[in-house]
Amino acid sequence: MSLTLMWFRSDLRVHDNTALHMAARRGPVVAVFLRSMEQWQQHGHGANKITFWLQGANALGKALAQYNIPLLNRHVPTFEAAPGALLALAETLGATSLYFNREYPWNEWQRDQAVINTFRHAGLDVQSFRDAIAFEPGELVTGKGDFYSVFTPFSRAWHRSIEASRLNMFDAPACQSLASISADPEPELPTLSAHSVATQQWVSGEQEASNHLHHFLSQQVHLYARDRDFPAISGTSLLSPYLSLGMISYRQCMQAAMAMNEGLLAEGNPGLATWVKELIWREFYQHVAFGFPRVCKGRAFQQHTEMLAWRNDPKDFAAWCEGHTGYPIIDAAMRQLRETGWMHNRLRMITAMFLTKHLLTDWRKGEAFFLRHLVDGDFAANNGGWQWAASTGTDAAPYFRIFNPTTQSKRFDPDGQFIGRWLPLLDALPGKQRHAPDPVLRSEVGYPAPLVDHQVARLRALDTFKALS
Structure with missing residues (x-):
């Protein structure tokens, strides 16, 4: 009976996994996970996402062991090396087929097409699945x-x-006979895990x-x-x-x-x-x-917005990153991101629109910062959200829609609880005064003045977008 190699990527589960289910129907399965650290970092993923990913791969290995399916780990620095590494492994194992679930962003799709062509050229079966x-x-x-x-x-x-x-849903595979191939020992997490807040906040698997x-x-x-x-x-x-x-x-x-x-x-x-x-x-x-693969290549979906005159002030961007904008809801959200590797979705919209509209900073800078910190850093969703906020993408917010951070704060954190939790400086203030403390209160607690006045920033943004027409 022929052996099938099951290639796991961002589908780290045994239950309801299309490719795994189909592979197991053919006969014995050996699983492989490629650790592409250099490529992941080139794509902008940071310690939180990569650590969670690798922890998930280790959890997958334990789950597969219950079905007598060995998981092999290979270190393949870039996607370009994946076809050769997988083919060499298949030939070493005597596997006649490779099964995997499809991924759709540009780089991943090109990698997968290269893998398919390599296996077919070698006369081996390769099957991919929508999952x-x-x-x-x-x-x-x-x-x-x-x-x-x-x-x-x-x-x-x-x-x-x-x-x-x-x-x-697809059933988990039946427990297969003990294979003569042993699973690899569980790899240690890389040193970057020491810088991952996700190790304390999130459990993989x-x-x-x-x-x-x-x-x-x-x-x-x-x-x-x-x-x-x-x-x-x-x-x-x-x-x-x-x-x-x-x-x-x-x-x-x-x-x-x-x-x-x-x-x-x-x-x-x-x-x-x-x-x-x-x-x-x-x-x-x-x-x-x-x-629209251009969005995978750092391009705006709305192509005319490539001509936007972004200010890209490095001091403003640093203040936004560090949670020192003087707008409490923005600063609290950015601290939640930095300390947990996650941010509430409403706050993702507010902070993204503040960076792109109030500070007129290129959305790509914010997109990269989020991806570097988010444990759930999904390229497509992150890119889509940022381009929505910046009015450059699909289904984008109209350019004249510019959230007032203080109004948003009062509406969605009415008692200032979230602000008080993440900005201890303001926790002593009454909840209603946390949204926009007056200059005296700011001075007393050591909280900075706003980087920019909302109305001034709004008019500046409107003028900048109108200049495109």
């Missing part, structure tokens, strides 16, 4: 046959086209992902539509790190939502329907990354 999303890019298109560039019609097409078969899903659905989802925008409330699923690395599948999430919502996805319980919408947003950005 991370419900529809292959190109399956959902506009009436003109184009990729969607606006979320709402994409979402409507998604709901209109979804079939039960696309949400069916599909079991932990399932625990988060159960807690969210049993305790929080019914109020999700109301609570998800309030950062002081534990109102979100906290599943984004697990979804970004495939420690849980979108199918498991969708099935769990339908089970609680009488089989419905777009209607029914407002919390469940809203959460499903957020899962579809993740898929939308995967389609964008594939259909």
Whole structure:
């Protein structure tokens, strides 16, 4: 019986893994994980994401061992080296097939095509599968046959086209006979893990992902539509790190939502329907990354915005990064990011729009900073969110929509609880005064004055965008 090599990447789970399920149906399986540290760092991932990734690979090895599937680890510095490394491993093992789940950003897609061509040229079977999303890019298109560039019609097409078969979950493989091939010893985490706050904040693995899903659905989802925008409330699923690395599948999430919502996805319980919408947003950005590869190459989706006259003041950018802007909600959010490797989604929008509109700093600088710190740093979602805030991307906020940070703070952190938690300097102030302390209070507690006046910054941003027309 022929041996199949299963290549894991950002699909670090045994249950409901399409390629693993299909590989195990053929016969014995040996798994491999390529540790591409140099490439990941070139792509901008920092210690938090990489540490969580490698911890997830180690957790995967333990899970696979329960099915007698050995996991081999190979250090392959760049994607260009992946085809040769995988072919050499397959030939050493005597594997006749390579199975993997597809990834859609430009570099990953080019790597995978090179792997496919290498194996076929060598006369070996290679199979890839749609796993991370419900529809292959190109399956959902506009009436003109184009990729969607606006979320709402994409979402409507998604709901209109979804079939039960696309949400069916795949069984974990049966326990195979003990293989003569032994798993590699669990690799030690690299030295960069010492700089990862994620090691204290997040536990890797599909079991932990399932625990988060159960807690969210049993305790929080019914109020999700109301609570998800309030950062002081534990109102979100906290599943984004697990979804970004495939420690849980979108199918498991969708099935769990339908089970609680009488089989419905777009209607029914407002919390469940809203959460499903957020899962579809993740898929939308995967389609964008594939259909418009320029966004994977540091380019704006709205090409005319490449001519924007960004200020790019290094002192302003440093103040934003360090949480010293003088706007409490911005500074509290940036400190949450730096200390936990995660930021509440409402705050991601507020801080991104502040950097791009108030400080007129190129969105690419903020995008890179987030990716370097986020444990859930997903390229497509991060890029899509930043370009939305900067009014340069798909489904972008109109350029004249410029959040007032203080208004946002009062609306979504009304009692100043989140601010007090992350800015101890302001914790002694009454909650209502934490949003925009007057100069006397700022001086008393040692909190800086605002970098820029909101109205002045707003007019400057409007003028800058109008100059494009």
